[in-house]
Amino acid sequence: MLWLSLHFSSLATELREPRDVGPAAVVDRHGSRRWIISCNDAARQARIHSHMDATSALVLMPTLKLIDRSRSQERRALQALASWSEQFSSFVTFDAQRWLLWIEIGASLHYFGGLDALMGKITQGIRELGYTFATGIAPTIEASALLTQHKDAQPVHQTKAIKLGISALPVHLLAISISTLDVFRDVGWQYIGEVLNAPRDQLARRFGPDITQYLQRLLGEAADPREPYRAPATYRRRLELSFAVDATEPLLFPLRRMLGELQGYLRGRDMALQDLQLTLVHEKNNAAASTTLQLHTTQSQRDAQALWLLLREMLERTALPAATVELIISVKQFVAPDIAQLDFFDDKAKREQSWSNLLDKLRARLGTNAVKHLGLKDDHLPEKAWCVIDAEKQNTDSAPVSAQRPLWLIQPKLIQSLPNLIGKPERIECNWWQDDMQRDYYIAETPEGSRWWLYRDVQSSQWYLHGLWG
Amino acid sequence: MQRAEAIANLLRTTPDVWSGHEVAAASSRDTGFSALNALLPGHGWPVSSLIELIPLMEGIGELQLLLPVLRTLCREGRDVVFICPPHIPYPPALANAGLPLNRIIWIDAKNDDEARWSAEQILREGIAGAILLWSNATKDLSLRRLQVAAREGDSLLFLYRPYALLHSASPATVRIALRPHAGLLHAEVIKSRGGKAASTQLQLYDVA
Numbered sequence: 001m002l003w004l005s006l007h008f009s010s011l012a013t014e015l016r017e018p019r020d021v022g023p024a025a026v027v028d029r030h031g032s033r034r035w036i037i038s039c040n041d042a043a044r045q046a047r048i049h050s051h052m053d054a055t056s057a058l059v060l061m062p063t064l065k066l067i068d069r070s071r072s073q074e075r076r077a078l079q080a081l082a083s084w085s086e087q088f089s090s091f092v093t094f095d096a097q098r099w100l101l102w103i104e105i106g107a108s109l110h111y112f113g114g115l116d117a118l119m120g121k122i123t124q125g126i127r128e129l130g131y132t133f134a135t136g137i138a139p140t141i142e143a144s145a146l147l148t149q150h151k152d153a154q155p156v157h158q159t160k161a162i163k164l165g166i167s168a169l170p171v172h173l174l175a176i177s178i179s180t181l182d183v184f185r186d187v188g189w190q191y192i193g194e195v196l197n198a199p200r201d202q203l204a205r206r207f208g209p210d211i212t213q214y215l216q217r218l219l220g221e222a223a224d225p226r227e228p229y230r231a232p233a234t235y236r237r238r239l240e241l242s243f244a245v246d247a248t249e250p251l252l253f254p255l256r257r258m259l260g261e262l263q264g265y266l267r268g269r270d271m272a273l274q275d276l277q278l279t280l281v282h283e284k285n286n287a288a289a290s291t292t293l294q295l296h297t298t299q300s301q302r303d304a305q306a307l308w309l310l311l312r313e314m315l316e317r318t319a320l321p322a323a324t325v326e327l328i329i330s331v332k333q334f335v336a337p338d339i340a341q342l343d344f345f346d347d348k349a350k351r352e353q354s355w356s357n358l359l360d361k362l363r364a365r366l367g368t369n370a371v372k373h374l375g376l377k378d379d380h381l382p383e384k385a386w387c388v389i390d391a392e393k394q395n396t397d398s399a400p401v402s403a404q405r406p407l408w409l410i411q412p413k414l415i416q417s418l419p420n421l422i423g424k425p426e427r428i429e430c431n432w433w434q435d436d437m438q439r440d441y442y443i444a445e446t447p448e449g450s451r452w453w454l455y456r457d458v459q460s461s462q463w464y465l466h467g468l469w470g
Numbered sequence: 471m472q473r474a475e476a477i478a479n480l481l482r483t484t485p486d487v488w489s490g491h492e493v494a495a496a497s498s499r500d501t502g503f504s505a506l507n508a509l510l511p512g513h514g515w516p517v518s519s520l521i522e523l524i525p526l527m528e529g530i531g532e533l534q535l536l537l538p539v540l541r542t543l544c545r546e547g548r549d550v551v552f553i554c555p556p557h558i559p560y561p562p563a564l565a566n567a568g569l570p571l572n573r574i575i576w577i578d579a580k581n582d583d584e585a586r587w588s589a590e591q592i593l594r595e596g597i598a599g600a601i602l603l604w605s606n607a608t609k610d611l612s613l614r615r616l617q618v619a620a621r622e623g624d625s626l627l628f629l630y631r632p633y634a635l636l637h638s639a640s641p642a643t644v645r646i647a648l649r650p651h652a653g654l655l656h657a658e659v660i661k662s663r664g665g666k667a668a669s670t671q672l673q674l675y676d677v678a
Contacts, residue, residue, distance in 0.1 A: 068540065358591060358592060358595045359575070366580070370573070370579060371576075371578075373572070373575060373576075374559070374561040375572065376565060386560065404566070405562045405563035406560060407564070408557035446529075448526075448650070449651070450530055451527060451529045467557075469530075470531070
């Protein structure tokens, strides 16, 4: 196995949507003590950094915004990242406590065209999701995690090379208890290599079996018991916003990230969707608790950008009753992806794909019924000889009409003065038990030169305008 | 006059000489009417440009004028989009005219802004064969936006405008006034950038 480990060192600040504009830091607390675990660029510029005591940070920068960490948000973010990563591997796992994600890439290297190509795809994808991260590659989960802490670490491919690869790293990076690390420091050990060189039985006697088991997993002497993450069968991603948002525009950025995650999830399963539900949960104390948008696409879809554009159109058209505090994307049903979404699609399929994307976009903004496809119906009455049909169920082999018909049909309109009639009438009859209809259709020309299609209702002898020769 | 013709002939037969109206339009589509082709840039409906059609009234063959080019586009598998037509584009008549209904899309927008927005989206995508848009827009900016969007794709854009706007300024490449004349459609090309000088008159189509 070969593990790619990703460490999201700014996860707590980067998962906040909308992002904090001013200097902001996320803090953890233990009793009355609070310390910074992650901060944004604006805070870093004022020499604020992780592990710093919250009080000292406030002394440095009184305007610093302190935010309590949300472990559930962190977990949800890592779950979404793990789901996204499944497009590259069947074994993905994460540790929400340590902000670490692991992807087994040994089995995927060949398929994705080698280590560099695969790494390029993964790192670009995660960058697009809006996270910064450090990577480490090693044959064991724990060794790859350690290498994320070393800026210029080379990938370690062989189990026997692990020891050499990590020996020079500072000892405090080991994922063991603080009390053990304190003792190591007192002994004078600075580097991991010193711990690895110590007799294993003595370590076990002094610190208990946990440390030796950890070292065995680290060096590949014992298997790591971690199970692969399995995303649930239906997709649901919840994102609590960092503050209540009145407008729709600030929702678009987090939405883009959420759809990016969804795209990875769909790719990992080789699936697509046609229906997606976006729920906007509103501030409490409001009559309307939430607004739900139902997106339906004509063709199966999994492209994040296309979905984002559609939802953006819908959002721009939706009046939200109150400020939004939470976004939920859920997909209950999945469909097979269109062949057109694979890489080798031809021009015609591409064009059809663009059309359905485009029409979906128009429908999202103008309303579902605004985009019409036309069909013929076998009916004598001119106003019933056509219909609006679904594009998907389009039937092209309707019976052709032999008689001449005007290009514009209008609602029958009673007319008082009759223009010049041209030619012989066309009798149209319709004998139904409920209504008996007889009409004589004429072409006529007005004195101004406009050509009309009109009929005389035989029973009432009244004249109606029914079409124009456009 | 004879001299002008002689010069024109000479220019046409001399290689390396390009006349202005030939290079102006990147590509164009046969209108189906040679008399009309002769007046237009590139001898046909210019692609990726704004073409204004300004009928005096409805029911004078203002749509039939486009049937030849629409038929050609449909045959090539390109779609035709009607945006906010004033009436129902009657499917039996379209089918009779040789336009397969599966190539026709009818878009109904709530107002003029949305109609133009739809046209822009479709133009940018560049996949439609022709877009027929009915709009009352008067602002120069609105028309320019359409013109710019048209340039991005390779669709034909026909903008039907009310006759009252005949004399208003317009960035369109081609503007044609349509009037009935003794059972024929009389098309007056009042502007044709890169085509022949304006105010030439044509009688081109039997309506009935």
